[in-house]
Amino acid sequence: MNSTWIATPITADLLRGALDLQRTARGVLPHRLPAWARAQCTDGQLTMVEAQPAGVRLAFRTRATAVELDTLPTRQTYPGLPSRPVGVYDLIVDGHLTDQASVTGGDTVTIDMTTGTAEHRSGPPGTIRFTGLPDRMKNIEIWLPHNETTELVALRTDAPVTPAPQSGRRVWLHHGSSISQGSNAASPTATWPAVAASLGGVELVNLGLGGSALLDPFTARTMRDTPADLISVKIGVNLTNTDLMRLRAFTPAVHGFLDTIRDGHPSTPLLVVSPIYCPIHEDTPGPGAFDLAALATGQLRFRATGDPAERASGKLTLGVIRDELARITAQRAAGDPNLHHLDGLDLYGEADFAELPLPDQLHPDTASHRRIAERFAKQAFAPHGPFAE
Structure with missing residues (x-):
């Protein structure tokens, strides 16, 4: 040394x-x-x-x-x-x-x-x-x-x-799935929340938890107790690919999650983000699984194993979740003017998949992380966006 x-x-x-x-x-x-x-x-x-x-x-x-x-x-x-x-x-x-x-x-x-x-x-x-x-x-x-x-x-x-001295910048607390954690991004500052935080001039606290964005009460209480000036929750894909709950449980669980956050942050801008486009789970429930045919060729890909007909019995797909999150946030926003909704398809949709496909059918690559971040920053941090100064 x-x-x-x-x-x-x-x-x-x-x-x-x-x-x-x-x-x-x-x-x-x-x-x-x-x-x-x-x-x-x-x-x-x-x-x-x-x-x-x-x-x-x-x-x-x-x-x-x-x-x-x-x-x-x-x-x-x-x-x-x-x-x-x-x-x-x-x-x-x-x-x-x-x-x-x-x-x-x-x-x-x-x-x-x-x-x-x-x-x-x-x-x-x-x-x-x-x-x-x-x-x-x-x-x-x-x-x-x-x-x-x-x-x-x-x-x-x-x-x-x-x-380092405190920057004086606002603190953005974000929770989501492995996509928010950064799966398939090339480096830690290339994940979409890190890029969006840089574009928005805020300090990031990233609670992206791969495979674990499951509306857990302890996660909501953690967010409740964490100082933040801006909060977002990206909900959906893990609930589909784990096949953890049905629509009957999903709706009150979302309300409870948001209620808990609001216990500690009653007026903080809170943005609910629905899932980005993911063809395997758009209309097909989980659980998700490895694509064994792809593995046999040395490739890592995922597939959905549910039956689209099971939506009728309350099984969750990304389409079902997007519709329900839009309805829940519209209902709550009537009494909560600082609650906002962002459709994940506005961050990465079907046309984006055609241009920048998900390499494993589930997670975006580095270029797609940047695209998601730029679109998020443009909508959330814009002068009239929910996270505007």
């Missing part, structure tokens, strides 16, 4: 976008749900994704020209499926993307989809290095990978570090 390095303890005041910081044997682990919420659900999918730090970034001020960060990623592998991309760290200097890096090493969890078993293998931490930074006082953000659990082990710089 360079003798000029200064080690700075990684504490909560150096982090943005995390709601909890857990001390581990090797460092600290950022969480996007607080400990009390995690204790209410031990579902493995939720446990994995809430610890994947989408939107979480180290934020500090320094004149350092070199930065090192030791981290311990946990990566999932699935025998028979294509390898998942390695997480990327984005370096932002005074608001501009300046460099990117990834780490080697880390822990591996091998999940056998046929048996449901998982094997955990421990590995060493890795190090990312950013050098040649401008020799002046500057604000630095290191955005952590949105797609892999990341323990923070050590931060070293060649000049002292202080927590």
Whole structure:
């Protein structure tokens, strides 16, 4: 180690976008749900994704020209499926993307989809290095990978570090599915919420939870208790592809979710966003499943396994959910002028799918994330939009 390095303890005041910081044997682990919420659900999918730090970034001020960060990623592998991309760290200097890096090493969890078993293998931490930074006082953000659990082990710089000052920008709290978490985006600042936050000039707290946007009461209470100037919830695709509930349960669950948020944010602009276009679930209920024919050719794709006729018995499709969310928000808006609705088809619709198809039939690629973000920013942050200054 360079003798000029200064080690700075990684504490909560150096982090943005995390709601909890857990001390581990090797460092600290950022969480996007607080400990009390995690204790209410031990579902493995939720446990994995809430610890994947989408939107979480180290934020500090320094004149350092070199930065090192030791981290311990946990990566999932699935025998028979294509390898998942390695997480990327984005370096932002005074608001501009300046460099990117990834780490080697880390822990591996091998999940056998046929048996449901998982094997955990421990590995060493890795190090990312950013050098040649401008020799002046500057604000630095290191955005952590949105797609892999990341323990923070050590931060070293060649000049002292202080927590970044509060920007004074409004805080945008967003909840959604894996699309909001950033699935298939190339890097953490390329996810659609991160891009939209940059375009809107706001600070992002991303509660996009892959496979876990399921109207859970503990998520609503977390949002209720989290300081925010702007709030959005993107509801629908996980409820369809998990086949978790029927229309009879969906409607009061949406009301209850919004009621809970309003308990803590009675007049905050609150935007309800319905699902983007996804052909496999537009008119066909879940559950969703891997497309085994595609897997046989080395491709990862999803399919819907339900029967369209089951809509009559209350099974949810994206079309059913869009109609019901529009009706619910119109009903509630009569007494809540700060509640707004955005049709997900206005962010990514059938014509967009024809031009920029979903690579796995479920998640947008990086180009589509940007398109969704630009359209969201144009509608939400516009002078007469629900998130206007």
